[in-house]
Amino acid sequence: MESANQTASVTEFILLGLSAHPKLEKTFFVLILSMYLVILLGNGVLILVTVSVSHLHTPMYFFLGNLSFLDICYTTSSVPLILNSFLTPGKTISFSACAMQMFLSFAMGATECVLLGMMALDRYVAICNPLRYPMVMSKAAYVPMAASSWAAGSAASMVQTSLAMKLPFCGNNVINHFTCEILAVLRLACADISINVISMGVTNVIFLAIPVLFIFVSYVFIIATILRIPSAEGRKKAFSTCSAHLTIVVVFYGTILFMYGKPKSKDPLGADEQDLSDKLISLFYGVVTPMLNPIIYSLRNKDVKAAVRNLVSQKCFTQ
Numbered sequence: 503m504e505s506a507n508q509t510a511s512v513t514e515f516i517l518l519g520l521s522a523h524p525k526l527e528k529t530f531f532v533l534i535l536s537m538y539l540v541i542l543l544g545n546g547v548l549i550l551v552t553v554s555v556s557h558l559h560t561p562m563y564f565f566l567g568n569l570s571f572l573d574i575c576y577t578t579s580s581v582p583l584i585l586n587s588f589l590t591p592g593k594t595i596s597f598s599a600c601a602m603q604m605f606l607s608f609a610m611g612a613t614e615c616v617l618l619g620m621m622a623l624d625r626y627v628a629i630c631n632p633l634r635y636p637m638v639m640s641k642a643a644y645v646p647m648a649a650s651s652w653a654a655g656s657a658a659s660m661v662q663t664s665l666a667m668k669l670p671f672c673g674n675n676v677i678n679h680f681t682c683e684i685l686a687v688l689r690l691a692c693a694d695i696s697i698n699v700i701s702m703g704v705t706n707v708i709f710l711a712i713p714v715l716f717i718f719v720s721y722v723f724i725i726a727t728i729l730r731i732p733s734a735e736g737r738k739k740a741f742s743t744c745s746a747h748l749t750i751v752v753v754f755y756g757t758i759l760f761m762y763g764k765p766k767s768k769d770p771l772g773a774d775e776q777d778l779s780d781k782l783i784s785l786f787y788g789v790v791t792p793m794l795n796p797i798i799y800s801l802r803n804k805d806v807k808a809a810v811r812n813l814v815s816q817k818c819f820t821q
């Protein structure tokens with residue numbers, strides 16, 4: 503009862519954001535808003551193309567449409583809050599809104615990890631077992647695969663968010679971040695968080711380590727198969743079908759590894775600069791990566807470019 507009362511007494515959190523660097527706030531407001539609009543436009547166009555163009559109704563483009571929708575949901579769960587933190591002096595968020603934002607952002611991140619692994623499986627079957635591809639990656643297979651990605655990510659987020667929000671908070675409600683990032687919230691708890699740490703470790707293994715290992719092994723077989731193709735043109739065509747996915751994987755996981763794997767400064771004088779660096783890297787992960795996904799697929803995929811041109815020309819013609 504005491505823990506519950508302590509938790510209930512916290513009705514809101516204060517988000518520091520870039521409060522220590524007020525001169526950067528207006529600049530980053532314009533920058534993040536521009537990127538967010540590009541995310542909505544780029545991913546929205548990809549969803550429209552994959553849904554409306556019949557010859558793109560394949561597993562690869564179905565997963566791509568899910569990825570685009572996921573990126574829109576992920577950024578929408580955090581970017582409006584970030585933009586508000588740049589403009590609103592109070593920069594507060596209610597306890598329930600913080601829990602909801604934490605759940606959505608964690609769920610979308612975990613889902614993307616699994617979804618990228620599913621996309622690697624699709625490319626593996628397409629290149630290494632092309633004759634069995636229509637049977638293995640049938641609609642009865644790839645739709646449940648995507649659905650299970652969303653279900654797994656949501657379930658993991660529900661567990662982590664519930665564990666975090668049940669902790670007692672004894673007065674310190676200042677989150678040194680743009681959003682209710684789960685690790686930043688856990689630092690405010692005035693109780694033992696060992697269960698949370700262990701749970702987060704298990705979740706990281708399931709949603710980060712296992713998908714990365716699966717993607718790595720898949721691409722080892724994919725590259726080995728491509729190298730055995732006798733013609734240079736055949737090798738180029740085969741590699742082009744998975745280059746966009748591989749690029750997104752490198753950007754997505756590379757940013758995560760850099761964000762959480764870089765050494766922490768032991769110099770107290772550099773703590774403020776390190777905090778700023780961590781926040782900007784987090785922004786890159788949360789905004790730039792979703793913005794790059796449709797750009798990468800549009801630039802490196804002839805089918806998508808052709809479909810977009812056809813839709814634009816049809817729209818102009820009807821007008």
